[in-house]
Amino acid sequence: MAEPAILSEAESRTESGSAGLVVSLRGVTKVYDSGVSALGPFDLDVRKGEFVSLLGPSGCGKSTALRLIAGLSEPTSGTVRVSRPAVAVSGGHSIGFVFQEPTLMPWTSVRENVRLPLKLAHVSAAQANARIDEALAQMALAEFADAYPRELSGGMKMRVSLARALVTDPDILLMDEPFAALDEITRFRLNNDLLALWRNLRKTVIFVTHSVFESVYLSQRVVVMTSRPGRFGTEIRIDVPEPRGEEFRTSAEYAGYCRMVSNALVPSYAGQPGS
């Protein structure tokens, strides 16, 4: 079994053809202590500024892949390469992570929740305040800065979670089914907000979802995964000119892509009983 490795940008740059890649997974597997094989071998390349969705049935290892990229868990074998350029601002962090749950600290206000990554990086209060204000404004949360998480709706909590991920000005935004627990109207609105953010800030986004419609609406590229263990199934490019909006959601083109992705998804759950 190959030695697992997480390499830095400096090393990955020396390899030919990897310029512009911010995330590169090669033959990555993950076997949990219980013996369950969750992932792989799995390959994935993501270019700078791309919006990529990982789509698959639940239990296909897409969340595992995301946690490996974030460094929250170690691969059993294979290599995970994430480019981490030197951050320009103090308290900057190259990766932002949004969980399926809002994952806020219930004991403190929205503002203090968003402050957390900066506080952990020892950013001075004055510097931090300006950036917190900016992140809150980006997510239309300015007026809710002093509210406590429990006073907010599910969609609002998710906005706070997003603002917290953005406050460090990350290059890569990893999102683990962030809108799965929300109602459809809130989800549509947050989809649009996320697209607008991506267009304006030019982040690289890796978005895990089990919704065909969400993946087609948001991404430039949909990676369909097969399940148990999760592998690279097919890849579908969504070649639609930006900006996308509500009219895209109701267009025939959108429906066509959704059909294509749905068909690609069939083999990944065809063999499974009762799922």
Place this chain on the structure above:
Amino acid sequence: MNSLRNSPLQASSLQAPALSAGSATPDSRALRLVRILLPFVVLAVGIVAWELVVRLNDIPPYVLPGPSAVFRTLVGDWGVLSQSLLTTLLTTLEGFVAAAVGGIGLALLFNQSKWLEYSLFPYAVILQVTPVIAIAPLLLIYLPQQTAVIVCAWIVGFFPVLSNTTLGLNSVDRNLAGLFRLYGASPLQTLCYLKLPAALPFILGGLRIAGGLSLIGAVVAEIAAGSAGAGSGLAYRIAESGYRLNIPRMFAALLLLSVAGIVIYGLLALTSHLVLRRWHESALGKEN
């Protein structure tokens, strides 16, 4: 609060505090009044019945004093009793602080090192399950009386703090812990910004139990010290009055102990409520 759902951008409606749910219908207000009043009615009926039984049967005060006799003793002996009350309260406070510091400190140590936890936790359990009334005489042999009393209060008080704090430190949200790791938090930062706040409701619950138990520990040690001791706590007064057949003073001292216990519990419950009221489910109105 439901109006907030799905309308994330309506800022103004948020300012209505969520705790105003208490001002409900007149019906429920009357119900609450009854709930508060009923125990007092029971108390009044009990006192009257007690007094009547004593008077109608002409029971002498050294067998059973009536409430009026107890009250007269309470006022008449206030000098002695208040001094004793102060002594017992001070002991309880010292035992409680020791239990809080010891319990939280041990839990933090256990959280840092699994080996330490495996080695020491069984002994914490043994200390807890051995009846303190049986340990107290031994402690009185080896320690000065005042110290022995405080150690007794500590022994009974620290375990609930230890086990509750341990539970709290272990129930930190997994994803939040991951987030702290992602942002490279130091162990100290994780402790101060994540583990301690997350454990706070549990710690406060432990302290609430420890407050009452510290009083019990102090009383047990005072009783064990008994006539041999030079102490002047309330429990000592009870024992002393028993020997002298001064039954009204026994009742008066007992009454003061009960009131002290209630006040300690009330203060800790209030502290817990004030600390948690903005965010924790336990401190929020049911309607929310």
